[in-house]
Each structure stands twice: as C-alpha cells, then as structure tokens.
Amino acid sequence: MATSLNQNICFIGGGNMAQALIGGLLSRGLPTTRITVSDPVEQIRQILEEKGIQTTTDNLEAIKNADVVVLAVKPQVLATVLQPLKDLLSDKLVISIIAGAEIQTISDLIGGSQRIVRVMPNTPALVQTGAHGIYASEAVNAQDRELTSQILAATGLAIWVDTEAQIDAVTAVSGSGPAYFFYLMESMIRAGKNLGLDEKVATALTLQTALGAAQMAITSSNSPAELRKNVTSPNGTTQAALEVFDRAQISQNIQAALAAAQKRSQELAQELSDKTKSV
Template sequence: MSAVLNSNITFIGGGNMAQALIGGLVTRGLPPTRVTVADPVEKVRELLAEKEVNVTDDNAAAIRDADIVLFAVKPQVLAQVLKPLKGLLDDKLVISIVAGAEIQTIAGLLGTNRIVRVMPNTPALVQTGAHGLYANADVAAADRELASQVLGSTGLTIWVNTESQIDAVTAVSGSGPAYFFYMMESMIRAGKNLGLDEKVAMDLTLQTALGAAQMAITSPYSPSELRKNVTSPNGTTQAAIEVFDHAHISQNIQAALAAAQKRSQQLAQELSDSIK
C-alpha cells in the first residue's frame, strides 16, 4: 500500500462507493488530507468534511494537485462532468467506476489514455467488495498497482484481459449481490411458510449465507465438492437439490447472467451513442 499512501487522490463524485473507498484507504493509513472530493451536493460535502477530507464543488480545482483521479458519477452526467476537464489529466492516473463507460468513451472526453476501468460491487461498503479491473497498454505496471491498491482497500481485485470481459464481471459480481439477496428473500419466506418466526428465519438464513461463503473461501474444495459433501444420499439436502434440478435452477441462473451481460453491453453502447 506504500505507493498509494503517498498519493493525492481526488474523487469526482462523493456517493456511497466513493465513501466506501475513502473509508478503506484512510483505514489503511492514507491521511485524509491527501483526499479531495468534488461533489455538487452540499450535504454530501458536509458529510465528507466531517471525515477531514478536502471538499469542493469545483471539479477542475479538485484535480489540480491530484496524482490519481477517480470518477464516481452517474453515467447520464458523464459527458457533462468530463468535457470541461479535457487536457487537464495528462499527468494523472484516471480510474473510472462509472457503469457502462468504456475506456474509449472516457478517453475521447478527457484526451488521455491513462485510464483504468473498474466494475465494483456494493459489498465494498462493508469492506468485502469484489472488483473487476481492466486497463489498456497505455497504463503502466506501476499504475496498475496503484489502481489495485485503491480498489483493494475495500476487497478483492481481479484484473481481466479484455474490456469486453468487464460485461461478464458486471453479470457475475457487479449485479451478483442482488442474486444472493434474492435467494435470501426466498429462504426467509420459505422458513416463515414452514412455521418459523420471521426474525428466526432471517437470522438463520443470513448466518447460513455468511457461513457457506466463508467455507467456500477458506476450503481447499470447490463449491461443487462442498455441496456434495453435505448432500447425504436420500437425505433432506438431496430432496431440496432434486427440486432445484427439476426446476432447472442452474440453467436458469446461467441464462440470467447471460441476460445481465447482454444488458451491460447494450448500456455501454447506449452511453457511447448518447455522447457522440
């Protein structure tokens, strides 16, 4: 982390994901005085000022002394935010967590190719994020390491080899938390239907989800093997798995993620077309 801890970092946009990253970086030793956040909303600036970071509503002023500039704005305002900054970021590493914003689109707006594109996910808010990163050949190894350190402050970082794979990352981990929440909802509802109090069903479901994830992370066995290990022949787990298989749950999950990937591709194209 030493490299990033000696960097000045500016966030354009101070929403939840930016706040999560700032919190992670500061926890790991980055002085708050090295962080600047530009956001048009006064309440957001006031909240961040309480954390002793620098705040402003002037994007150009915010990036002046920055080594790293991270864009965390809504896709629909991307052009509005980036165009006035064109030519001002040649000596800075740009990191974008803007959904659907391809590097080519960002480069055209800013006039620089030193850009890392990231698809984060919301568990970053509790320091357990899973972030997919991509950079083209214009980004040096040292910049890649800086980007890894910035995003790694809130969780796992995985580099992909092609930008198109960011759409797959979006389908798996970007949207992924919602899939697990959906499963939790269903299990809680089922527990209630089976006679459990709602809080009991919720507590059991959430702890089971946490435990299963922790087992999968720390075990030398794959999730498939772990599932088989707890599925006794003719037992209760097998009875449930047979219902899943009969309903083609695995195939439907694969189809759902393919739909998410396709939509990610469409959104990127729509954003690009809206800016041209």
Template sequence: MNIAFIGGGNMARAMIGGMIQHGYDAAQISVVEIDAQQQQQLVEKYGVTITASIAEGIQDSDVAVLAVKPQQLHAAISETAPSFQNKLVISIAAGIRTSDLSQWLDQHEFIIRAMPNTPALVGKGVTGLYALPRVSAQQKEQASKILEGIGAVVWVRKEVQLDAVTALSGCGPAYVFYFLEAMQQAGTEQGLAADVAKQLAVQTFLGAAHLAAQSDDALETLRARVTSKGGVTEQALLSMEQSNIKGAFIRAMQVANERSREMGEMLSERQTGALDAIKPDTFFAPRR
C-alpha cells in the first residue's frame, strides 16, 4: 500500500513517524510539499519521497491523505481531481464535510473523514473516523492501520457525530490543560512550588487515565472508590457539585459541538465562493 500525503505539516509528520514505527517502509510514503525547508526536513527525518506536484505525488499511491489547512483544501485539490480517481482519500482537514470533498473531487465516493487530536503529535492521540457508504471494509482497515500510528481510532456511523467527536476529543486536550492549570494554581496557593504542583497534577491525570483505560469498571465506580464517606475527596466533590461544575462542563461541550457544525457550514460556503478566486498553485505547484 503506497500512501501520499498532501501537505507535510505537524499532523502529517506525526502520522508518517507513527507509520514508520509500525513497520511501514519509507519507500511506500510520498509527500506533496512546496516549502523547501520542510521538504529537506521530511527527507532527512523520514527518508520519504518529496514532490511539489499533487498529480505526480499521488500518481502511484493507493491512499491520499489530505493534510493541508481547511481553508486551503478546495483550491489545492480542485484542479487535480481526476488524479484521485479510484484512490482512497483520507481527509484530516477539520470541518470539511465529505459531501464537499466528493463534489470537489468530481463526485469521488471513496472518502474517509478523520478527526485526530493534538496528543497524536506524541503518539497518544485518538481519531474519530467516518466513511462514505462506498468505502470498503478493506479500505476502512487500511485507514485504521494508518491512523493507529498516532493513537487509538473510533469509527462513527453518522458524519454529524464527528461534531461531537470534535467537541469531546478534538477540543478535549484544552479542557485537560485548563483543569491542570487550576490544579497547579490551587497547589501553589496552598504552599507548593509551581513545578511540584505541576508534576503532581500531570502525573495524577496520567495515572487516573491509565487506570480508567485498563479497568472494566464504570467511571462512576472508579470515582466512588476514591471517595470515602465523610472524607477529604467527598468534600471536594461536594464543593464541585454545589458549583455545578459537571453541568457547566457539559454545556461547554454542547457549545463546542454546535460551533463545530457552524464552522463546517462556513468553510463549505467560503471555499466554493471567495476562495475559488485563489489559484491552486498558490498552495501546490501544478504538474509540469
């Protein structure tokens, strides 16, 4: 299976590194990238094939991974749509709907949309995946293997559920960092050094997450085991309940879900409108 990446940014690099660690040969991977410095870095670090032309870059590939910025995607691929025929297309461009991708690629039917999150950069991410109906089981398996190089994968049955994935795991690292900030601040206000408070907070999150991942028990059960009747943890949780922390957190994710849906619609409208005036070679060189 030969894989071509359209764009060689941070997420593409994470995926390439993960694939190589999981046994893919660098000779199977090509990257379409126009920035000379990034081209050199990709060759030096991964030994992959580099080109500035989409048509040339994906010519011998079975899978094309769209890894350019969402605002640039339509202009980057619309002029080279015939080159994608019969290939599996995986898009990690946030917010771009499969219906738009299919239209931009001349009604292409073999498209998978992926929503990874930033811990993928250290191989600890999770990616939500949705496939169009014509995508085969084998192609889904191929996509899973590619993305398992950067963490876990979860398939959803309806594309609209990717907005929920975005609200939960896509935005999720920011929620964790926000809570870690609060824990560190509370620790320093109670007399701990900032670095000590940070270490305690981060390691507590890591340990609790590993425990939850390895346990078959419900999260509620795990929480209850730490919460002794009349104890310290119970008082802390009661304070959070009185402040309706859980309710506020759920509402925040609902807002994120709605915003994800709105941004998808906005990207669709803008890409086929104002961005049509931008020439494709603004982003990638045409085939010579």
C-alpha cells in the first residue's frame, strides 16, 4: 500500500457503504488502528469491533485525530450531524458519500472549508466492484485527490468528473445503475420460467450470462455495440429478440429513464440545500 494512504481515517456513519470502504482498505493493508467509526447503532458498532475497528458514538471524539473524515450518514440527518463539528474540520480532508449533498451545502455546515470531495458510489462496492464518480473543487490539492482515489479504488473503479453537475449524471448511470441490471435480470428469469425452465436454472443462466457479458465488455477491445452485433446472426434468435426491443423503443426508454434519474438527483440536491439553510 502506498505510504500516502497511511492516514488516520474517520467514518461518520458505519452503514453498508462505509463498511464496504473499510473492508477494501483493510484488504489493501491499512491497519485497523488507523480507522475510527462513529455510529449510534450498537449492532453496527459490534460488527466493526469484531474486525478490530475502533468505534464510538461521539463524533467529536472520532474526528479528533483524523486526517480524513468520510461522511456516510443519511442526507436527512446531515445538518444535525455536522453542526456540532462546525469549524473543527478545516484541517481535515472531508470525503462525502452522501447522495444529494453538494459541496457548498457541506461547506456551509462546517464553517466554510472547501477541502471537500464529493463521491457518488454504488452498491457493488460491497463486493469490491464498485463504480465511483468523484468531484472536488480547486481547493482540494493534487495530494488530497490522490489520497481520495486510493481510498475509493480499494472497492472498485474511481473516476473523476470535471464539474459537480456531472455527479447527477453519474448518479443516473452508475449510482442507480445496479438496479437497472437487477430489473433486467428479474425479467429474464421470469421469462425463462414462462418458457419452461426451472426457476433455479433460469436464475443461474441469467446471472452467469450477465457476468460473462460484463466481463467480455470490460476485456474486449470492441465496444458493447460491436459485441452485440457479433452475436446477432441475420434472421437468427438474437435478432428476433432485439427486434422486439426495438419495436418497444427500449433504447429510447432507457435514455428517458436515466434522464429522469438525473433530474431527480438535481431535485434532491436542491431540497437538501434548502433544508439545511432553514435549520
């Protein structure tokens, strides 16, 4: 592990995504003594303590010796959590994985510091195959950016975007993206059953096909469009299925769906900003 990651990292919130990042960091060799988690839920603290992680219910105590503070709480409690920490985070790198929490919203709550990185993760981080979109303002230097990349790369792909507005697009594509694939899997399994397959058989075939297709797309020099064409024989079974998709305008509907997800992401960010201003 690179020495630049030999930092004290505090997680405010110890839920699934925080645990995914912690698991990735431990697998990369970060000592448990470098990690502290603050969470009010006893069961969560017990799970982490069994891994040797230091836990507490006191956020002030948790951040005391931290170099990096990862915000991993629910959006609705963001203001409540951060107000007692106001002016105490200016010397720390703050990484937020809170959906809808814009950098300015967080900055206002912590006293004006702009040393904040905003991340849109996704749930496959739980199995170290996440896809993280990352944005930071110019106040975050190259060293902090590299440190952030290393922390997130422990659980998957970490990609920086050029503007904070693009985080809403990341939310639509990869943040919500796993649900789209699960939806397709559900539909394929149901179709397999309707065609006479046992549910276990239909499920196994669907999941392995999804894994194989993703692996081919990742490792191939061809684009997904080219790979699709390669398995579509003229007048064959695949073409018959794809023609049904085209008649139903599946591609257009997917694009409309992601646009709706992006719009909702923008709305949630505005709602959270308005809420914190009124607190």
